[in-house]
Amino acid sequence: MLIVSLSGCGRSPPLMIAGGRVFVLPCIQKIQRITLNTLTLNVKSDKVYTRHGVPISVTGIAQVKIQGQNKEMLAAACQMFMGKSEGEVSQIALETLEGHQRAIIAHLTVEEIYQDRKKFSEQVFKVASSDLVNMGIGVVSYTLKDVHDDQVQRDARIGEAQFKRDAVMKEAHAMQEKVSAQYKNEIEMAKAQRDYELKKAAYDVEVNTKKAESEMAYQLQVAKTKQRIEEEKMQVQVVERTQQITLQEQEITRREKELEAKVRKPAEAERYRIEKLAEAERLQLIMEAEAEAESIRMKGEAEAFALEAKGRAEAEQMAKKAEAFHEYKEGAMVDMLLEKLPLMAEEISKPLCAAQKVTMVSSGGSDVGAAKLTGEVLDIMTRLPSA
Template sequence: MPTEIWVIVGLCVLGLLLLMSSLARLYRKAGPHEALIVYGFGGTRVVKGHGAIVWPMVQVCRELSLELMSFDVAPQQDLYTKQGVAVTVEAVAQIKVKSDVESILTASEQFLTKTDQEREGLIRLVMEGHLRGIIGQLTVEEIVKQPEMVGERMRATCADDMSKMGLEVISFTIKEVRDKNEYITNMGKPDVARIKRDADVAAAEAERDTAIKRALAQRESAVARAQADQERVLAETLSQAKQAEAQRDLEVKKAQYLEVTKKQQAQADKAYDIQANVMQQQVIAESVRVQQVEKEGQVKVQEAEIARREKELIATVLKQAEIERQRIETLAEAEKQRLMAEAEGHASSIRQQGEAEAEIIFKKGEAEAKAMNVKAEAFQEYNQAAVIDKLLTGLPEVVKALASPLANVDRITVVSTGNGDAAGLNKITGDLTKMAAQVPALFETLTGMNMGDMLGKVRQIGDKAAKPPENGGTK
């Protein structure tokens, strides 16, 4: 079912397109330069400026041109004027079909089936007949001198005949008029001779007047030249005198101006120096004033900054410090109460601990005292051999301490000159020996005791030390 519908729609569209194509072929349009004459079924009608459908077989359509027709009107036979002079006239005519419907129908009746040449031939015959009649009514002089009048009479004469054919004469212009007897040529000779004569007379009179005026002009020129020379010499003399006076006055004026200028220049220089000094003082004063104003402004800025910082300090630090102080006081009071409670709680234990520590210290001191007594008794037993042993056992440490700076030396270069035992490596060991030999002197300097005296006080080897008396007795 849908397929049949689409087929029907397609056929309808195709039929519509064929109908429109047929109507387009039947529709005839008339341009602005033509008119369509449609005759047959419905009678004769004129179509101009639009279109119309021309039905085939029952109507016929033909075009009728409304364009301007231009053609020459030149009769082959001579035309005779009012004076009987045979002339040949060539003219150009501009004719067209009138634009109204009645004139178009009239023109279609006259020329619709004729060609352009046949139509122009008929019109030319009518125009030549009227031209022949008009030329016979005029003289050669009128034809030659008034061609516009001939054209006007042609348009007026032909208007009725052209209107009967549905036409109108747009213009009619005479191109050329000539004759075989040179009438037109001779017609102008009297005028030419007269004009030539008048021209020769006028030229002679002009030459005469020119000669007279030239002579008068030369005389006046000579007189004027003489007067001009006299006046020139007088003017030159007066001018030279005036120039000399002017030069003298100029020199005087220059000297006066120079003097005045120098005075004014000197005054201006002095005034400039004075003004420069004044301006310099003003500049310095203004600079000082500006610096003072700047300093005042800086002071004000600093004061404002100090005030701002004070307010900021008050707003930030002092208030916070006050809050912190109150907090610390509160915490301190709480800590005080806590410590007092703890102190009261640990007082007894601390006292007991102190008493125990004192007892320990006492016992420890008593033990150290006994140890010192034992050590003293042991020192009393020392003799020279023990002292010497102590000195000798401590001597390597002393020598090591003295030689420790040499350990920081990266490299030693020994230059030997062969000077006895104090040369080469022996010099280094000799120096170390000398440094070790200086230890007793260093000991005596530091302790203030002579080592020989101290060793003399030590018990000799083999002597027995005296035992201390018991129970506090003396020895």
């Protein structure tokens, strides 16, 4: 609701409050109200002549509202509708819209209104909005609800009846033509059947002849085909046999490679390893033999050097002893003999010590066994100095 407070003195402009509250001094200020609700209008125009003079009836639905947000439009609405009821405001807006709707219908044809209702609604909305805005009323929406044309419907019913009449007449004429055409077709079919039978008799002879030739040609072709199939089978067998031989050769090659990989190669590797081991052992033996020979040679050289040194020492000793013997003569020789007797006894008895068994043959003496053996050794020792 819109509340307007008017000053009692009339000097200040009226106070317009849209949907609010105000404090009013009684007897000094006066309050008047107008509605701000949205109004739905049923805009109906009966029997309006279009541009070609065809009368039609049009019904539209419009929603209008006093614009309380715009102060200028609100002021214009207050001037136009202050003190009027909601029904009076609706009637004024309805008459305005109905007048614009009639004016637009008069400038269009029936076909344009039927075919493009959206264009008609847009024109009514545009023209009515520009006029109602001066009253402070805004058109929220406008929709064309119904278009009714009595003359068109009457013409449509007449046209429908004429169409049905023409349809019946055309159907009867078509039936007549159908029967006539059917008879003609039957006559033509009979003639065609006669010609067919005559020609068929002539064709049967030719067909049978061609059929016999065809059967003979077929049998010949079957024989040729069988022969070709047999040849192709032989070719297939040859190819299969060739493939089998190829597969066998590949299998033999594979087995040879497998044998070479699993047997020959390991055997060759083992033989190579054994040869290398034998070569290494041979080289080791050769080196050991060379080392042993070198050791023996060096040992022999050392022993020879030692023997040579020993011989030189003994020779020098013997020379010195000879000089001593020459000086001492028999006393020195006796002393030397006594010194060497134990060594002589050891050397004489050494073979006997190595013997496991000694057999003594007695010549008739009184000594036997060990005494006999001892006597023999002593006898040898007594004979050596004389020698």
